[in-house]
Amino acid sequence: KRAMYPVLSLAVFWLLPLALTLEEDSPLDCRPRRSVPYRSENAQRFHEEGVFNYSTMLLREDLDLLVLGAREAVYALELKDISKKRTSVKWEVTPKQKDDCRNKGKDPEMDCKNYIRILHKTEDDRMYVCGTNAFDPECDYMSFADGTLTLENKREDGKGKCPFDPFQRYASIMFENNLYSATSMNFLGSEPVLMRSGLASIRTEFKSSWLHEPNFVSMTQMPEAMTSTIGDDDKVYLFFSETAVECDCYNKLVVSRVARVCKGDLGGLRTLQKKWTSFLKARMDCPVLESQLPYIIQDTYRWCDPQQDWKDCLFYAVFTPQSDTSDLSAVCAYRVSDISKVFAEGKYKTPVTVETSFVKWVMYSGDVPVPRPGACIDNEARKEGITETLGLPDRTLQFIKDRPLMDQVIQPIGQKPLLVRRGATFTRIVVNQVQGADGEKYKVMFVGTEEGTLLKAVNYDGEMFIIEEVQLFKNTEPIKILKFSNVTGQLYAGSDSGAAQVPLATCERSSSCMDCVLSRDPYCGWDKAARKCTLLSSSQGELIQSVKDGDASLCPDADPVKPLNKSIWPMGNLKLDCPPPSNMAKTNWERDGNHLTPADRLQFLQDGLLILNASQSDAGQYRCLSVERSKTSEHTTTVVEYQISIHPAGSGDGKAIYPQAQTDGPSVAGLQAAIGLLVVSLLALLTWNFYKGHLPLPWNCGKKKGEQSLDQEGLNSHVSYQQAPRSAQEEDKPVVVGRDNGTSNNNHSRGEAAVGAAEEENNASGVNLPSLQFIDDESEI
Structure with a gap:
């Protein structure tokens, strides 16, 4: 057995490079087939001088407008070409608001502005808009008429609706004229809340078991009552990350969550008054191979087939690592029916006090009250005479107040990500379905990154494939918002510096049949008759496409290339x-x-x-x-x-590559002028040094050392280096001006400069150095 140990060591030594090689070619290093650099023609863009943070968007397809919220401004842009501005309105903070914000310790130029954060359409075709308003959030109504945007000056308090901090994550939706918002209630950001504003305002409890240092991501609603057989209610889903209260660990562990509430929730009668009685949350997992810590959710996109039931809807979510040791990002997909089932049938977690005051969260195995805690009012509850949440018994309400967390972890479809990529961090996602030439439907993911690029990717039966990566913005800045319009079939992205509009596909980037087919883009195919790569939706002829295999042998022989x-x-x-x-x-x-x-x-x-x-x-x-x-x-x-x-x-x-001399042109004239200016400056410098005596005159250069005289008084106050007496031991020691005590990073350069100056002064009798010191102790150098 002992003889085997050296053999095993050698095997590990030889297999390690092989393992590294396999890792290099792993699917985790999925790279785009085509990289498209920034060009002005890649996208339609909008930016206005002096305005930043274009990160709030509202698609008003009924008005052919993209309403774009930025810092202290709201724009109405042409939906089909956002480079054309229809109108805009300013919403700036007053000098007093700015002073108050600065007095609270905030940056007057960054924090103390009005960042537009909420833009929603109301049922009367107006818009509800909120801004951070110099850390004092406010909301207003806005209308568009006769080509003009108008703020109606019906100002409302924005606390709990809009964040105080312009750089804090938040989420909101407008549903049946009620604003559902997830943000912080106070200036410090220490009171997180999921709130519904309207006639029946309601919010979460200020308890760490409900929301513990959350980072809100997105919110959406699901019409679950539409086809429900049990008389269920519509739901609002909230995606966020938070510090895990259930984690038995020394350091803080952040986990991803999904929470949901019922549309008809009115709170409890005595317990949970004006608080959610249907707030439940569960952990979401997106397992990436090399990760030990859970990945953190950054954005979601709800995709629904209009011809299918809500149970077939999917949530696509972007995840990033919570440690700096990994540079992977991932996309996972979840079925709404799987999430709904966990909340409707899953086990709860409950806090249990262990030893002294330590609390451990374990699966609850006791009796569950009826009606089920956290459930919406359904037919079973109505049979018991409970028609609204105000009629729920205190036992059910107390249970959900103490145990809002589900035990089961929600896993993605296939138990693995659809896309994993090393490199620029993912920020936003939009998903669109397209039918390929083979009649099959493919879901294409459009993913924004921290570097301002947009990835276009498909998962073909488990194979991750990135069709292209396009640089949308000139600077490497994060894509902060990504929207899709069914009317125009265009994508809209926003960043700090501006907004961009791009089509779903640019087939014309492929100039040959082989390139078109190898792109494996389900939107594109090679038109045999027109001899070009074209959109499937706009072509009437026979198209060549092979998205699953990339079989370019289907292409006809290419024309010979002209040398x-x-x-x-x-x-x-x-x-x-x-x-x-x-x-x-x-x-x-x-x-x-x-x-x-x-x-x-x-x-x-x-x-x-x-x-x-x-x-x-x-x-x-x-x-x-x-x-x-x-x-x-x-x-x-x-x-x-x-x-x-x-x-x-x-x-x-x-x-x-030949060396060529330029003999004319503006550069030569500029060079001649520069040389002339340099000569004049040099002459002036020499004249000044001769005048001041810093350099000896030419007729004094021939004097011998012995002919020079120096009185004793001058020696005491102004020692000439070449006449200073030196012992034999002192001959080779460096001379420095003053002492640096090691406080400068330029010790060597200073010493060398002093020695160099001393050597030059050996040849010039007129140069004197004040306070020259000989160092007897070499440790002082």
Whole structure:
């Protein structure tokens, strides 16, 4: 057995590099097939000078408007082209409000502004708008008529509706003219609340078992009463993360949650007066392979098929790690029916006091009161004579007051993420369904990131595939909001610097059939008749598409590539451009039909080939081949061809890298002016130094050392370095000006500068250094 230990050690040593290699090619490193850099034509954009934080959006498709909330302004933009502004209205804080905010310790230029945070349509076609208002939130009604946005100045207190802090996460929806909001009730942000504002206002308890340091993410409503067989009520779902009260651990552990309340909840009669009687919450999990700590929810999107029941709706959620040791982000999908079942039938968690005052949360195994705690009023309750929550017995209400947490953890569909990616952190998500050429329906995920990019991804039967990544904003800034319009079929994104509008697909980015098919974009296909990559929805002809396999062998033979003529001097350098058509493709080079390999004079670049010190042997026909593997096979296509000739006259027309001197133009004139100015400055500097005596005059340079005189009084007050007496031991010790005591980071440079100055002064009799010291103790250097 002892002989086996060295063998096992060697096996681990040799298998470790293999494991690292496998990890590099794992699905966790899923990268986009195409990366599209920032260009002005990539999207329609809107930005107004001096205005920031475009992070609140309301789609008014009935008015063909995108209502955009920013810092101290609300804009009405054309829905089909947001670069066109219809109108806007300012909502700025007063000087007094700004002063009050500053006196409370907030930044007057960042915090003490009015950040628009709530924008909802009301049933009378007006809009309800709220802003942070210099840490004193306020709400108002806004109307759009005759091409003008108007604030109605019907100001309402925004506490509990809108956050105080403009950088704090919150969530809200308007449902049947009632505002449901999740934010903080106070200036310090220490009283989190889920509240319904309206005729029957109601909120959560201020208890850590209800909400414990939450970070609110999103909110949505589900019409569950519509087809309910038990007379159930509509629900409002809230997604958030919070510090786990149930965790038996030393450090704080943050977990993801989903909570829900019933639309008809009016609170209890004695217990839980004007508090939710239907507030229940459960933990959500999105298991990522290498994670030990749970991932934290950042955004959700409710996707429903209009032809299906609400039970078939899905919640897509974006998750990110809570530790800095991981750079993975994930998307998980959950069935609404699974979440609803946990709340309707699941076990509860209950706090149990252990030892002294330590509280441990365990599964409740005792009797559950009837009606069921946290349930909506349904047919069973009505049979008992309970028609509203005010009639619920105190035993049911006390139970839910103490035990709002469910025991069961909600797992995603398939028990794993739909998409995992290493790199830029995910921030927002929108999901759209499209029917492919094969008749099957595919759900395409559009994911915003911290770097201002938009990912377009599909999960094909468990295979994660990112079609493309587009840089929407010039600066690397987070996408803070992402919306989709069914009317225009466009996506709308907002960030600190502006808003952007992009289509669901840009098929024209693929110029060949192979590129179009290998993109595996369910929106796009190769039109045989038109010979271009086009939208399925706008084409009438026969299309080639293979989204699951990327089978480019279905494509007809491509037209031959016309060679480009290039020439170069002997011993010159030439770069042949060949950008790979995708991030998945590898490029190979051929010369006169023979495979090329890298050499000293042939350097393979990411976007081309570099020929160095060209000779006659380098002439010939060069071909750049793109090789890309799909699920079916490898596909090779010619990207570009070059015919290279060596011309002694150097009349090449390629991208030859020749040194060229510019003999005219504004740059030469500028250089001449700069040199002239430099000469004049140098002469002036020399004259000033001669005048001040810092430099010796030319006729004094020939004097010998012995001819120089210095009176004793001058020696005491102004020691000349070259005449200072030095012992033999002092000859090689450094000279410094003053002492630094190690407080500067430039100790070496100061010492070297002083020594250098001393050496120069050996040749000049007029240079004196004040307070020069010899260091006898080398530890003082």
